[in-house]
Amino acid sequence: MRPEILYSLFADTTRLPGVGPRIAKLLETLAGRSVIDLLWHLPSGIIDRRFNPKIAEAPDDVVATLVVTIGEHRPGRSRKQPYRVSAWDETGEMEIVFFNAKADYISQMLPTGTRCAISGKVEHFNNRLQMTHPDHMVPEAEIQSVMQVEPTYPLTHGLTQKTLRKAITAALPEVPELPEWGNKPFLAMRQFPAWREALMAAHAPGSMADIDPSSLARQRLAYDELLANQLALALVRAHQKRRKGRVLKGDGRLRSKAETALPFKLTNTQTVALADIYGDMGAEERMLRMIQGDVGSGKTVVALLAMLNAVECGAQAALMAPTEILARQHMASMQPLAEAASVRMAVLTGRDKGKSRTELLARIAGGEVDIVVGTHALFQETVAFRDLALAVIDEQHRFGVHQRMSLGEKGAAVDTLVMTATPIPRTLTMTAYGDLDVSRLTEKPPGRQPIDTRTIPLGRLSEVAEAVGRTAASGNKAYWVCPLVEESEKLDVAAAEERFQHLSTLYPGRVGLVHGKMKAAEKDEIMDRFKNGPVDILVATTVIEVGVDVPDATVIVIEHAERFGLAQLHQLRGRVGRGSKASTCLLLYGAPLSETGHARLAVMRETEDGFRIAEEDLNLRGAGEILGTKQSGLPTFRLADLAVHDDLLAAARDDARLVLTNDPDLKGERGDALRVLLYLFERDAAIRYLRGG
Ligand code: ADP
Ligand code: MG
Secondary structure, three states, rough: OOOHHHHHHHHHHOOOOOOOOHHHHHHHHOOOOHHHHOOOOOEEEEEEEEOOHHHHHHOOOOEEEEEEEEEEEEOOOOOOOOOOEEEEEEOOOEEEEEEOOOHHHHHHOOOOOOOEEEEEEEEEEEEEEEEEEOOEEEEEHHHHHHHOOOOOOOOOOOOOOOHHHHHHHHHHHHHHOOOOOOOOHHHHHOOOOOOHHHHHHHHHOOOHOOOOOOOOHHHHHHHHHHHHHHHHHHHHHHHHHHOOOOOOOOHHHHHHHHHHHHOOOOHHHHHHHHHHHHHHHOOOOOOOOEEEEOOOOOHHHHHHHHHHHHHOOOEEEEEEOHHHHHHHHHHHHHHHHHEEEEEOOEEOOOOHHHHHHHHHHHHHHOOOOOOEEEHHHOOOOOOOOOOEEEEEEEEEOOHHHHHHHHHHHHOOEEEEEEEEEEOOHHHHHHHHHHOEEEEEOOOOOOOOOOEEEEEEEHHHHHHHHHHHHHHHHHEEEEEEEEOOOOOOHHHHHHHOOOOHHHHHHOOOEEEEEOOOOOOOOHHHHHHHHHHHOOOOOOEEOOOHOOOOOOOOEEEEOOOOOHHOOOOHHHHHHHHOOOOOOOEEEEEEEOOOOOOOHHHHHHHHHHHHHHHHHHHHHHHHHHHHHHHHHHHHOOOOOOOOOEEEHHHHHHHHHHHHHHHHHHHHOOOOOOHHHHHHHHHHHHHHHHHHOOOOO
């Protein structure tokens, strides 16, 4: 239950004076429904109204606050003409101008003969100083209320600065004093203000430096948000560790057979990762480990050997892939090795229906299958294992945490191994998984050639099409990736179809098309015709992004490369260079390139190191946008900016770990305060992992 001290913060914004249903709706679009949502909406700029010149001294085009005596009012003769008010001080005269004026209102605000303070942007017009629509008009006595530094906020359509500022100003006094949850020596060392003070300061910037994420107030707020995130993750993790695992120590008989059948030697990092995995599986605790390996770094064989370790112990293992194509590809690449070790494998996807599905389910439940490869169909309630001991999840970020958990529920004490081909920067891994153990495959298997990456303006598309034709004629295969069209899949498909038509006229019978709107079977068939058949050029939308393996592919063309994120470009490029032949990646861009677009393509030309690319992506786009956010399953932050606050994240992680070591059930004084923190950042779901929590 949310503590009472937070009630005012979680009240709807309609509770605030001046916020009716219409404004509340706009605020909701912008920030959220509750008062605290609104308070997390921090200023993005300032207007400095402290400049107080005389009329004769006022320069052009600046914001100023002037004290003037109000003269004559001259309403426009028609509605189209402006309403003018003359004014003066001891140095000169000026004009205050209104369009679509409400005469009553103006004469009330600026009574003739009185002295008023007016604030807004001044400019010269026909050699005369004028101010159009002052932002503030008050009697001279109230000038101090205007001569301030005013915060400005990001807006949404239909909402004005004035209305938003009024709502936030009304909300600030509602903010309670909360108990200190932070680590006091750390706060003192960093000179961080208390939470409430920091929030107040963040909404009352005195200069642009106060808007910066590195300001003390903003750092403090970011620290709190990250601490809540890390503490919640640490609680889940502690809970998982308390559940007993089982010791899986195979005798190696199946693994040695599979390794002998491998046409290559394991790389060093593969060997190290496997040692980590065998260590985890052999321990009493449950394994929760992630293998991060760039495209083509050889995760599949690592997964297979881990699964064989489970099978050696008489148990079953499951591997879950995000798509049908990938599930079948894993199956195809693992089966020869599994056969070499006489291990029984099966594949289960949404396509298995009716009698064959029933039979397959019975074999899985009866333990007649040792390793099951599948899609999310593996989660379904009807799927039962005789004894599932290891769940391997490929391309983790496409599945939610919930799905990951539910596969773990299908056996007693299931170990979990997560594989991702998206090199996630360390900071992001930490926010999404906290203390999850990570192994990284940083080497490429030997014999790979570097990919020649070039950037070419779209204007030269026909030359590129010719070059692709030549490649195909020489027995190689090429991908042609069509761009995202404003996030609309329908339009993506249209663009891809158009390119398919175009290339088909040039190279009849040798071009294929695959996109997200196709049925799985159709996609598989085309992929097969590309991999093994007559199709040499495959036009695709980003459905080929994940994992598909065609060693003969040596060229990839990416249209409108500037519209893709770095991580995505890297994934796409990884489709080529998988065999021993030299490969090329052609990034076609629409000119003119934005600064970020330019920087992204430059990174792509410079490096193939996925981890470096991921870090650059974080810098260029911010964590919020990395990996196509929404489907990524990665948490997003409102106050923390991981490109800036990564040191705070590390501090929060260490702190969370220490807190739970000393006070695992958050029972002490600081523990109480930390519970408030979890509720404040709506991480209270984690509280149920406390014993008796
Ligand atoms: P990914 O990490 O993208 O899943 P894969 O597991 O599909 O990579 O491996 C890519 C290719 O590299 C496969 O053809 C695989 O057989 C091969 N491979 C994996 N490990 C090695 C190795 N140690 N030496 C040579 N080739 C390897
Ligand atoms: Mg893979």
